[in-house]
Amino acid sequence: MSLLEIENVTLRFGGLVAVDNVSLRVEEGEVFALVGPNGAGKSTVFNLISRFYDPAEGRITFDGHDLLGHTADQVPSFGIARTFQNIELFEQATVLQNLLVGRHRHRRTGVLSNIVFSPKAHSEERRHREAVEQVIDFLNLQHYRDKMIGGLPYGVRKVVELGRALASEPKLLLLDEPASGLSVEETQDMAFWIEDIQTQMGISVMMVEHDMGLVSAVSNRVMALSDGKELATGTAAEVQSHPAVIEAYLGTGEISKTGTSRA
């Protein structure tokens, strides 16, 4: 049994078929990349897994649980965490507070014990902070720890969003374009982190990314999508040389080995 199984999933927005009968499996411990031109339906696949959308047809199971029987806010409890293509952080809060929200699925105390700050709530807070400090150290965020998100540069925000997802200690991490808008050095850092997340933390990763350099460097398997349909699945090299993939990208100039171009 694979960690994540998507079977024959279809989603329509009115007349537009955003995801067309897509099936894929993410195995435990692997980095799985989803590539494709703009509007291919990659983010929509993520939003389906997150249960923001209801598919018209198909099945999505994670770790033996039928995700379609659950709501969006129950998805994290199975061990799925995600980032967003356009960064969705809590703007009026500090980096630390953002990461602490990532711990939400691990909370064990209720409103009453929070209000009176019971000893149990206190020790729970301490545990959350220990976990969050580890993420801060891992991602080198010490300097930004108590800064408000509102004033942070774009690159740092991307890292904070990764940190918030990591703080939830997921089994599967969904990264929607983790390197978009990042400088070459920042992209390199991101690649190292993704490798460490896979090998040292044992977290499986599914990512959407246009930077084929990053995709080739970190992913075990790649699936190419176009117009909601699967074009090819395999290693990065296999997918990049697949005729259907080359055709889909023809003229867009997007797919390249260095992968610096991005619409």
Added chain:
Amino acid sequence: MRFVFKTSYDADIRLFKHRAQAVWYFLLLLLVLATPLYFVAIGDAYLLGEITGVLILAIAGMGLMLLTGHTGLPSLGHATFMALGCYLNINLLGAGIPWIIAFPLSGLIAGLLGTIIALPVLRLHGVYLALATLAMSILTSDFVVMAEPWTGGIAGAAVPDINIFGMEVNRYSTPYKFYYLVLFVAILLVWFYRNLLRTPTGRSFTAIRDSEISARAMGINLTRTKATSFFLSATAAGLAGALFGHSAGYVTNETFDLVMSITLLLMIVIGGLGFIHGAFFGAIVVGIIPVAIANGRSFLASTFDININIPGLESALFALILVGFILFEPMGLYGRWLKIRTYFELFPFYRKDMFKRQKSYLKTDRVQ
């Protein structure tokens, strides 16, 4: 500039960031505890009654601040929850239940009823939620009239005195006791509020305020969390309403009107949305304006023989002040205070744009 070295995880769980801060709040506590001494000395407790009124407003303000400032849900109907708390308190006391039980109970029931009323509108956003709560506020007076057996209707109802284990507390005959009682409730609620904000419950509120979509992606149940915030908010408003009743002595269908709901909202915006301090700063402003206008009037009349009798002057001044704040100081009075404090802490390194918020980046293609 002060650097806070973290020596343990407790460092930022604690109520006070550093010792100097704890000392300042301790001094403030001493000041508010000693305030009645001054009025005993001058032998006139009139102004102390006004200060008590400000504290009651601040309690209601904290309730609204939790909902609007920290959860991002506007309400133009908090006077309704104050009315609920007030009339519940009157009726529970009337049924012979001791104040020490009736008072918290009326807050809790007001919170519960408030949540039940609010559940259908919790799915609404921004201006729609504001309109729904506005409608509730408009209907309140009619409901008070309809529920005459419990509320006294248009004729109104007298609020029984407070009796705590035989100790009588009345705004006029024992103003000092009443002040300390209200102060105790206010401080207790501040402590609860601070605890909320440093634990998962409060963080889930602010998460919803800043991004509903990523709050959900982090496992926060929107409906349940909003309902929790509404419950706590309406409970605080209910408690404030009960105290307001004791302070007024007599309440009618016009006591908890729309103007009061609007005043509460203005108050927290002027004070500074998203800060507990904001509720207090706002309450002080709202408490001072009528006194200032009255004094200004009599000053003009006695010194220059100018008589100003413009009806609605207070509301107009309120509106002006609010517009001024939204235009020039969106972070409210507390924001202004933060800037002044930072200026002195960093002297002479303060930069003018230090508090400028960077323009936020693209928002996600909103998932509906």
